[in-house]
Amino acid sequence: MVGKAGRGKIKDTLFAGISGLAALSIIFIIIVMLYELVVGAGPALARFGWDFLTGTRWDPVREQFGAWPLIYGTLVSSFVALALAVPLSLGIAIYLAELAPPWLREPVAFLVELLAAIPSVVYGLWGLFVLVPWLRTTVQPFLGNTLGFLPLFQGPPLGMGMLAAGLVLAIMILPIITSITREVLLAVPSSQREAMLALGATRWETIRMAVLPYGRSGIVGAVILGLGRALGETMAVTMVIGNRPQVSLSLFHPGQTIASVIANEFTEGFNEMHLSALLASALLLFVITLLVNILARLMVWRMNKIPQGVSRE
Amino acid sequence: MVSRGLKRKLWNRFMLALTVVATAAALVPLASILYYVAVRGLPALNLDFFTKLPAAVGEPGGGLANAILGTIILVLLAGAMAVPVGILTGIYLAEFGRGRLAWTVRFLCDVLTGVPSIIVGIVVYSTVVLTMKRFSALAGGIALAIIMIPLVARTTEEILRLVPQSLREASLALGATRVRTVRSVVLRSAMGGIITGVMLATARIAGETAPLLFTALNSRYWPGGLTDHIASLPVYIFTYSTTPYEELHRLAWGAALILVVMVLTTSIAARLAARRLNGGR
Amino acid sequence: MESGKPGRSIARRVTGILGVLVGGILLAAVACAPWGEERRIEPGGKPPVHLLGVGASFPYPLYSKWIEEYRKFNPHVNIDYQSIGSSGGINNILRGTVDFAGSDAPMTDEQLARAPAPIFHLPSVAGAVAITYNLPGVDKDLKLTPQVLADIFLGNITEWRDPELTSLNPELDLPDMGITVVRRSDGSGTTKIFTEYLSKVSPVWAERVGTGTSVEWPTGIGGKGNEGVAGTIKQIPGSIGYVEMAYATQNGLPRALIQNRAGRFVGPTLETTTAAAAGAAVQMLEDMRVSLTDAPGEDSYPIAGYTYLLVYRDQHNQRRGEALAHFLWWALHDGQEHARELLYAPLPDNVVKMAEAKIKEINYKGQPFIE
Numbered sequence: 030m031v032g033k034a035g036r037g038k039i040k041d042t043l044f045a046g047i048s049g050l051a052a053l054s055i056i057f058i059i060i061v062m063l064y065e066l067v068v069g070a071g072p073a074l075a076r077f078g079w080d081f082l083t084g085t086r087w088d089p090v091r092e093q094f095g096a097w098p099l100i101y102g103t104l105v106s107s108f109v110a111l112a113l114a115v116p117l118s119l120g121i122a123i124y125l126a127e128l129a130p131p132w133l134r135e136p137v138a139f140l141v142e143l144l145a146a147i148p149s150v151v152y153g154l155w156g157l158f159v160l161v162p163w164l165r166t167t168v169q170p171f172l173g174n175t176l177g178f179l180p181l182f183q184g185p186p187l188g189m190g191m192l193a194a195g196l197v198l199a200i201m202i203l204p205i206i207t208s209i210t211r212e213v214l215l216a217v218p219s220s221q222r223e224a225m226l227a228l229g230a231t232r233w234e235t236i237r238m239a240v241l242p243y244g245r246s247g248i249v250g251a252v253i254l255g256l257g258r259a260l261g262e263t264m265a266v267t268m269v270i271g272n273r274p275q276v277s278l279s280l281f282h283p284g285q286t287i288a289s290v291i292a293n294e295f296t297e298g299f300n301e302m303h304l305s306a307l308l309a310s311a312l313l314l315f316v317i318t319l320l321v322n323i324l325a326r327l328m329v330w331r332m333n334k335i336p337q338g339v340s341r342e
Numbered sequence: 343m344v345s346r347g348l349k350r351k352l353w354n355r356f357m358l359a360l361t362v363v364a365t366a367a368a369l370v371p372l373a374s375i376l377y378y379v380a381v382r383g384l385p386a387l388n389l390d391f392f393t394k395l396p397a398a399v400g401e402p403g404g405g406l407a408n409a410i411l412g413t414i415i416l417v418l419l420a421g422a423m424a425v426p427v428g429i430l431t432g433i434y435l436a437e438f439g440r441g442r443l444a445w446t447v448r449f450l451c452d453v454l455t456g457v458p459s460i461i462v463g464i465v466v467y468s469t470v471v472l473t474m475k476r477f478s479a480l481a482g483g484i485a486l487a488i489i490m491i492p493l494v495a496r497t498t499e500e501i502l503r504l505v506p507q508s509l510r511e512a513s514l515a516l517g518a519t520r521v522r523t524v525r526s527v528v529l530r531s532a533m534g535g536i537i538t539g540v541m542l543a544t545a546r547i548a549g550e551t552a553p554l555l556f557t558a559l560n561s562r563y564w565p566g567g568l569t570d571h572i573a574s575l576p577v578y579i580f581t582y583s584t585t586p587y588e589e590l591h592r593l594a595w596g597a598a599l600i601l602v603v604m605v606l607t608t609s610i611a612a613r614l615a616a617r618r619l620n621g622g623r
Numbered sequence: 624m625e626s627g628k629p630g631r632s633i634a635r636r637v638t639g640i641l642g643v644l645v646g647g648i649l650l651a652a653v654a655c656a657p658w659g660e661e662r663r664i665e666p667g668g669k670p671p672v673h674l675l676g677v678g679a680s681f682p683y684p685l686y687s688k689w690i691e692e693y694r695k696f697n698p699h700v701n702i703d704y705q706s707i708g709s710s711g712g713i714n715n716i717l718r719g720t721v722d723f724a725g726s727d728a729p730m731t732d733e734q735l736a737r738a739p740a741p742i743f744h745l746p747s748v749a750g751a752v753a754i755t756y757n758l759p760g761v762d763k764d765l766k767l768t769p770q771v772l773a774d775i776f777l778g779n780i781t782e783w784r785d786p787e788l789t790s791l792n793p794e795l796d797l798p799d800m801g802i803t804v805v806r807r808s809d810g811s812g813t814t815k816i817f818t819e820y821l822s823k824v825s826p827v828w829a830e831r832v833g834t835g836t837s838v839e840w841p842t843g844i845g846g847k848g849n850e851g852v853a854g855t856i857k858q859i860p861g862s863i864g865y866v867e868m869a870y871a872t873q874n875g876l877p878r879a880l881i882q883n884r885a886g887r888f889v890g891p892t893l894e895t896t897t898a899a900a901a902g903a904a905v906q907m908l909e910d911m912r913v914s915l916t917d918a919p920g921e922d923s924y925p926i927a928g929y930t931y932l933l934v935y936r937d938q939h940n941q942r943r944g945e946a947l948a949h950f951l952w953w954a955l956h957d958g959q960e961h962a963r964e965l966l967y968a969p970l971p972d973n974v975v976k977m978a979e980a981k982i983k984e985i986n987y988k989g990q991p992f993i994e
Contacts, residue, residue, distance in 0.1 A: 037519035037521070037522070038519070040519060040521045041519050041520040041521050044520065044521045044524070045434075045438045045520070047430060048430040048431065048433045048434035048437075048438060049434050049438065049443075050430075051426070051427045051428075051430035051431045051434060052430070052431045052434040052435065052439065052443075052444075052447045052495075053447075054427055054431070054491070055431060055447050055450050055451055055454060055491065055492065055495070056446065056447060056450055058454065058488055058491070059450050059453065059454060061465065061469060062457070062461070062462075062465045065464075065465045065468045065469060066461070066465070069468060086839055087839070088838065088839035089835055089836075089837050089838075090832075090833045090834065090835035090837075090838050090839070091833065091839070093839075116364070117364045117367060117368055118364075118368075119364075120360055120361040120363070120364025120365065121361070121364050121365045121368055123361045124361035124362055124364065124365045125365070128358060128361060128362075129365075137365060137369075139613065140369060140372060141368055141369075141372075142613070143372060143606065143609075143610075144368070144371070144372050146545060146546075146605055146606055146609040147375060147549075147602060147605070147606075148548070148549020148550070148551070148576060148601055148602070148605055149549065149550075149551060149552075150549065150551040150576045150579045150580050150598075150601075151375065151379065151549070151579070151598045151601060151602055152375070153579075153580070153583070154379075154579055154583050154594060154595070154598050155374070155375045155378055155379070157583055157584075158378075158382075158583070158591070159374065159378050165858065185803065185844070185858070185859050186858075187844065187855060187858065189851075200371045203368055207368070231350055231351065231353075231354035232354060232358065233353065233354040233357040233358060234350070234354070236357075237357075257456050260458070261456070261457070261458025261459070261460070261461075262458070263458060263459065263460040263551075263552040264551045264552055264576075264580060268580070268583065268584070271808060271844075271845060271846075272808040272845060273808045273844070273845035282844075283808065283844060283845055288458055288460050288552075291460050291461075291464065292460055292552060292555065294837070295464055295467075295555075295556060296555070296556060296677075296707045296708060296710075296711035296714070296715075300733070300734075304714075307464075308464070311460075311461050311464055314458055314461065315457060315458075315461055318456050318457065318458060319453055319456065319457075321456075322452060322453060322455075322456035323453075326452055397691075398687040398688050398690070398691040399683060399684045399687040399688075401688075401691075471720060472718060472720070475718070475719045475720055476720060477675070477720060477721075559675075559677070559705060560705050561703055561705075562703050563673075563701050563703060566673060570673065571675060571703070581706075584848060584850075585848075585850070
């Protein structure tokens with residue numbers, strides 16, 4: 030008996046040890062990742078210092094590397110995506126959580142989530158051969174003619190560019206924001222709604238004044254998670270953004286993001302400094318997505334910490 | 343006052359209608375993507391597509407059989423590395439992990455999930471490819487595994503946490519060891535959820551392109567050994583779609599159709615299974 | 624312990640699933656190598672050899688054809704060429720991750736100094752870069768002098784009715800339009816050849832922009848690949864850009880005549896590219912890192928270049944090295960015949976002779992493969 034219990038204990042310790050080792054592998058991966066990026070980025074960072082962030086020249090021949098056009102392209106394409114996806118996602122989440130007939134909720138939610146399952150490169154293919162020609166022949170001429178006085182919509186209609194990248198990204202982050210927001214809304218206690226409705230508020234007023242504010246931090250968290258995904262998205266963006274590192278107000282103009290510059294130029298690094306600059310950009314992207322993800326999780330956690338009250342679930 | 347009430351009512355109607363419009367609008371791109379992938383992909387599919395190697399550039403015919411096989415091999419390779427590590431990490435986090443180490447691991451799991459996949463690609467290039475001095479299926483599998491591990495780990499942890507504490511206590515009180523409790527009580531009730539998680543993670547990595555560009559590279563032959571470069575559907579879609587050849591565009595659409603079918607059936611099956619499990623309880 | 628039995632069965636299932644997964648992989652892993660190769664062994668044939676090359680996209684259609692043709696006679700040699708860009712080729716040969724590389728730009732001295740062992744440049748064919756444009760109502764070929772061309776791409780000449788252009792082309796009815804410059808957005812050997820030419824003919828260009836596979840352009844919009852540039856030019860009236868010659872010909876794009884060193888206006892064709900190669904061949908350097916841009920000769924088209932195969936002189940694997948040397952030899956002779964049909968200019972005879980000498984130097988432990 031004693032022997033058996035002893036064996037059990039040894040097994041327990043062994044098992045805990047093995048699972049602990051597996052867990053340590055995560056730490057190991059992150060350390061290796063950071064090490065490779067930092068070491069690789071070293072020469073470029075040492076040479077350009079803070080100018081690397083603010084410099085606007087990306088010139089492999091003269092070995093001048095400033096990542097600002099890439100940072101700008103990354104931010105602008107992501108914010109265009111947010112501007113399009115956030116209102117839509119909120120609308121869908123509200124509809125699915127508050128308004129849709131019960132038989133419709135699950136199927137529609139399911140379809141929206143399917144968007145998340147489609148591979149990035151397929152978005153790129155569709156963007157390149159369907160979305161871009163449509164933008165070039167229909168949307169951009171229309172925007173140019175009607176809103177052309179805005180600096181946002183100037184320039185020749187190329188199809189490829191910031192606008193195309195923003196649109197594809199918007200579609201890609203839509204399911205992320207929608208599904209989290211929907212869960213957040215479902216977690217809002219129904220007492221909140223009932224109180225408002227009892228006061229004679231319309232359904233929209235109830236949603237706007239009771240439901241949304243209650244779930245605010247969760248929704249913000251969802252949006253930031255979507256942003257994190259958009260910032261690092263590579264293939265679909267590379268295929269439609271036009272790949273030119275420039276800072277331009279117009280969404281018609283081609284741009285370049287950090288991720289797309291890596292996909293384009295990493296294999297063809299012109300010289301050691303070019304490669305180092307690419308790794309420095311990668312490090313930058315790593316840090317940005319890291320911060321964004323931490324922020325998002327803090328927001329969602331905060332939401333979860335709110336006492337649940339009478340949950341509808 | 344009446345007009346104000348009317349205004350509120352109209353506003354209410356309008357805003358609610360907008361949410362319906364938003365929902366419909368979101369389904370348009372989904373429909374468009376599935377439509378084009380099906381309509382342009384189907385004509386590309388024939389027996390050659392599934393049995394032949396790619397033809398020389400600019401020449402008609404040929405297939406992508408090597409890429410289909412390559413994708414399957416890469417996913418299996420990644421799974422072989424990521425599933426055990428991921429599940430064990432999940433078990434550690436849910437059952438044994440306490441204090442700072444567990445917190446760190448959980449946090450880094452989330453960090454790793456958020457790391458853009460292209461960065462995983464360049465890191466694996468710098469470590470594995472440059473060390474072996476070869477582009478290889480192994481390097482591609484490692485890159486995909488790095489993306490898969492945190493997904494599996496976190497799902498496993500979450501599923502295990504759903505297992506009621508009372509079940510564990512009952513088992514321990516009956517004199518079962520920790521290992522036995524985990525194995526026969528906890529894992530038993532969580533198995534379905536974990537399999538679902540693994541399937542979803544598999545679907546996710548099957549479509550990844552960026553991590554393969556610098557690791558598995560591509561190949562126009564049948565997959566060789568683990569240390570040989572290897573073809574995959576996503577990389578073929580990318581390279582073919584950016585060439586000027588119509589014939590290759592056609593093959594790219596065909597490849598996209600196969601990939602979408604593979605990925606969607608896996609993830610739909612996983613979701614349905616998850617739903618049945620949840621419903622069953 | 625009621626849960627004991629089903630519990631164990633679950634545990635067994637877990638192990639089973641993991642087992643199947645791991646087993647599957649091992650099976651795939653172990654089975655794959657022989658399985659993939661068995662297919663390729665012809666009855667009574669030699670065991671297969673795999674060669675991997677990466678690099679320039681410009682000769683990709685030709686190399687792809689070569690590999691296919693070569694395999695007809697040597698079914699045991701599996702050569703794979705992935706087009707990832709010239710600089711990518713150079714990077715990977717330097718790091719030793721590939722057996723050979725393709726590049727439109729010869730390696731720089733600095734790059735060669737980084738190589739762990741001597742690397743040979745073997746020209747494979749020559750190609751030209753065409754200047755193409757979209758000018759409604761203009762049906763004859765546009766003529767450009769080097770200076771005007773440079774000024775357009777520098778952004779100094781911005782109107783099609785600029786006196787410089789109208790005086791060069793008195794017979795053309797140039798439209799009253801602004802000039803939109805279109806150029807490559809990705810790193811490209813085509814860009815390298817074009818910017819090298821501009822640097823030679825325009826000191827201002829050399830000073831401000833320089834030569835490279837991707838440069839910082841003073842003006843213009845970017846298109847990805849030859850296709851992107853051509854597509855953009857088709858879209859925008861008043862645009863001008865450069866694409867690889869074969870691509871312009873195949874797509875029926877107009878091609879400007881460029882004034883060469885002899886003062887004649889020449890368009891990009893197989894003949895004028897061959898002439899440029901012959902013109903430059905006279906002063907071929909020993910290491911064959913020679914430029915064809917602005918080549919001397921009456922009929923030479925000035926914006927042309929060799930595309931190279933890069934290989935290590937000292938091979939570390941006997942079988943792969945042998946297969947590589949024989950393939951290169953074949954490409955240099957039989958392969959040249961396929962060049963014309965794909966609109967690449969074959970190598971001049973004296974260049975073939977020089978390349979032959981290099982291939983004979985490729986060796987394994989001091990033992991050359993071809994005597």
